[in-house]
Amino acid sequence: MAFLTLSLFVCLGAYVYQLNKGLVVTGLGDYVSWGMYISNFVFFVATSLIGMLISAVLGLSGQKWATPLARMAEIIALAFAAVAGLVIVSDMGRPDRLLNVFIHGRIQSPIVWDITVVTVYVLISTLFLYIPLIPDLKICHDKIEKLHPIARKAYKLLSLNYTGSHEQDLIIKKLTRAIAIFIIPVAFAIHTVTSWLFANTSRVGWDSTIFGPYFITGAFVSGTSAIVIAMYFFRTNYKLQEYITLEHFDKIGKLLVLVSLVYLYFNLNEYMVPGYKMKKFDARHINALFTGAHAFLFWSVQLGGLIIPITLLIFNKMRKPLPLLIIACCVFVGGWFKRYIIVVPTMEHPYLPIQNVPLNFKVYSPTLVEILITIAPMILVLLIVSTLAKIIPIVPIQETIEELEESHD
Amino acid sequence: MVENEEQPKKRTRREFLQQLGIVGIGSALGGSAILAALNYDKSKTDGQRVRVLTAQNELHEINKDDLHKVLPSKHGKLTYLQQQGRDGLEGKRFVMVIDLSKCQNARKCMAACQNAHHLRPEQHHINVLKMEETENTPPYYMPKPCQHCDNPPCVAVCPVDATFKRQDGIVLIDNERCIGCRFCIAACPYSARIFNWAEPLNAQVEKDVEYNVELNVPQKKGTISKCLFSADQVRLGKLPYCVSACPNGVYYFGDENEDTVTNGTTKETVRFKKLLEDNGGYTLMPELGTKPRVYYLPPKGKTVPFNEQDREEASEHLHHS
Ligand code: SF4
Ligand code: SF4
Helix, strand or coil: CHHHHHHHHHHHHHHHHHHHHCHHHCCCCCCCCCCHHHHHHHHHHHHCCHHHHHHHHHHHCCCHHHHHHHHHHHHHHHHHHHHHHHHHHHHCCCHHHCCHHHHCCCCCCHHHHHHHHHHHHHHHHHHHHHHHHHHHHHHHHHHCCCCCHHHHHHHHHHCCCCCCCHHHHHHHHHHHHHHHHHHHHHHHHHHHHHHHHHHCCCCCCCCCCCHHHHHHHHHHHHHHHHHHHHHHHHHHHCCCCCCCCHHHHHHHHHHHHHHHHHHHHHHHHHHHHHHHHCCHHHHHHHHHHHCCCCHHHHHHHHHHHHHHHHHHHCCHHHHCHHHHHHHHHHHHHHHHHHHHHHHHHHHHCCCCCCCCCCHHHHCCCCCHHHHHHHHHHHHHHHHHHHHHHHHCCCCCHHHHHHHHHHHHC | CHHHHHCHHHHHHHHHHHHHCCCCCCCCCHHHHHHHHHHHHHCCCCCCEEEEECCCCCEEEEEHHHCCCCCCCCCCCCCHHHHHHHHCCCCCCEEEEEECCCCCCCCHHHHHHHHHCCCCCCCCCCEEEEECCCCCCCCEEEEECCCCCCCCHHHHHCCCCCEEECCCCCEEECCCCCCCCCHHHHHCCCCCEEECCCCCCCCCCCCCCCCECCCCECCCCCCEEECCCCHHHHHCCCCCHHHHHCCCCCEEEEECCCCEEEECCCCCEEEHHHHHHHHCCECCCHHHCCCCCEEEECCCCCCCCCCHHHHHHHHHCCCCC
């Protein structure tokens, strides 16, 4: 924790430096004018979709096994979504004019749509985390013996006079269900709109009609790998072996295979169709990805982040906690670089030639400052998740008890 | 504006004042209308008369009481220069025609432009590109300013209306409002936009200079810049900086409504439509639907050969990376 905080300060220092000097401290230029920050933003929004997938989709479709994972998924979702807002600010040339978006906002700009839906998603995710948490807060208040009086007060306050009456339970159930339904379209909206930041331009590599579903399915892949990582660490560190069982790993492993396969299918479409036709401008882009300057990264991501993990995860043994963790880490990191592959090469391939500018305008290479500023949000997410995990039960107590009781009946 | 329609009497006077360039706040809010109404009553007394020079370079005489200082930009309000920059010139539709058969890569246009807009050497509002379409077609030089699209993707995506289309066809930027998101750079298919990544060239000297939208000077760190069709020059009835700087007669500039364009080198004025018709004029990437206001005449009958050293650079874009 202390180490994380310290690193965060170093990264913040880098940001202050950038504020001072301008974006010139990054590797960006007039041609590749979106780089790591935007890739990072897309990745953060993507990962935040996991809350919706686990709690809402699985929850509503009666997948009871996922109940103990719901809280974790919601915490991850909230942390990533909230921090995504900061990531986008780090990319702005004039963060001091952020308010202009509200004062002069224009409805036809996809950025305005994005800001709107991300804000709504953060709010709903907060509710989605909080409402089902109320009974657990009460349990914390009642059952934890060694507790600072202020903390006890806080639990009491936040549990809103919950007494466990049948009526209250019913309200919470209904509310949770309503939010679960409502969060699905909002989550779809945030990532679809994020994909439109790209697809609504005429650039090669972005000018695609499948970008919405392509991004959404990609989001499920990153999100699922994130939850595997979280499951592993909470299980070992918080001794939750009883609640987060081998079966959970097995099932989430299968889920990862499923979402990865769907994503692979979209990848196939996205690259195979222009790759077959090789239209003039597409060809330069596709060649750079398949065999050119970005080939190593492109294939590493496709193979290491998608194809090999899918193949491995088909085997039962690979869905045990440790191997699954390692595979999930590959998928997670691959997911980040995948966003980079979507954002950067396209900007290097405009329609008209890049001439009469310094070489660093033609080829993008991130600077150290930029890398630090990219890492900062990740540290922030880790801090948020681990802090939340300290103060609220990481496995929903009440709901899990209910599940257990039901399954014993 | 609505309030003006409601008060037709005051309207003419306010318009008159705006033309003179001395009304302080061209505010979009009703407040300014009220202010103008109040001043109107006051000015009925005959006070001293003074002479002022308008932005159009005409001398006018007005009551001294009518003089107002131009106020600097306040939160949410626009300065006179900003408002004038947004309104544009009534009744005009500016167009540019670039004759590729004449371009010899002299780059005087680039120099004049960078000089006028206080740009760094690597910053181009206009960039002379070395082009080669296919292996078997001859390479040529192509000056590329902002195309001042009639359906501009850059304007569509801007979240804060910092880049906008004027009634006279010119697409401009308000760098007092730009948040530096660079969405417009991503959206522009012609790579026409540049960004002030660092402190601009003259940041120190120009600290207190009032911002002129039509010149985009002073440039500001963290904001966009691009070709402005020299909106400050055309307001004075002059040709854009690049157009008059060209020694080779490449550029024509004029008004589509009048159907005339003037060559910057020879100062010869010709029919715009006829020029396009006779020479096979075209626009860049019309298939994108951006509707450029910059027209090109093909590099046909070029007399000056293409520089051999440039050939390699030209073909780079052609071959796959
Ligand atoms: S050329 Fe680019 S910057 Fe100029 S108006 Fe068209 S889209 Fe906008
Ligand atoms: S960079 Fe400035 S002008 Fe361009 S879209 Fe963003 S706010 Fe608008």
